[in-house]
Amino acid sequence: MIVPCIRCLNPSQQPVDLHLRDEFHSKIEVTTGAPLPKPDDEDPFFIDDNHLVDIEELLREYALLALPMQTFCKPDCKGLCPNCGADLNAGECDCQLDEGDDRFDVLKRLLG
Numbered sequence: 001m002i003v004p005c006i007r008c009l010n011p012s013q014q015p016v017d018l019h020l021r022d023e024f025h026s027k028i029e030v031t032t033g034a035p036l037p038k039p040d041d042e043d044p045f046f047i048d049d050n051h052l053v054d055i056e057e058l059l060r061e062y063a064l065l066a067l068p069m070q071t072f073c074k075p076d077c078k079g080l081c082p083n084c085g086a087d088l089n090a091g092e093c094d095c096q097l098d099e100g101d102d103r104f105d106v107l108k109r110l111l112g
């Protein structure tokens, strides 16, 4: 599945491990054509009137659940320059940014 990297917005290929297990309900009794009672499921999937199963919606739901919350194109993605928007993976830009990291500031203060 291709999703944008949250740092640089480049497309990143994410492995999605899907374990599909869901029930498809028939709306009618196949042999008699009599309507069947609604299933107890909260959001049931139905077999359509042509007796076809549309798994597109099912796949989409599962894929969204299976995707990691943070998607990077690579673990050490440098992301985009917050100033000029250049893709820092492609090389440094010309901005002179003081990349102050709060955590290091605290350390520096502690060390006096």
Ligand SMILES: [Zn+2]
Pocket (backbone or CB within 6 Å): 005, 006, 007, 008, 009, 010, 072, 073, 074, 077, 078, 079
């Ligand atoms: Zn990236």
Ligand SMILES: [Zn+2]
Pocket (backbone or CB within 6 Å): 081, 082, 083, 084, 085, 086, 093, 094, 095
């Ligand atoms: Zn820049």
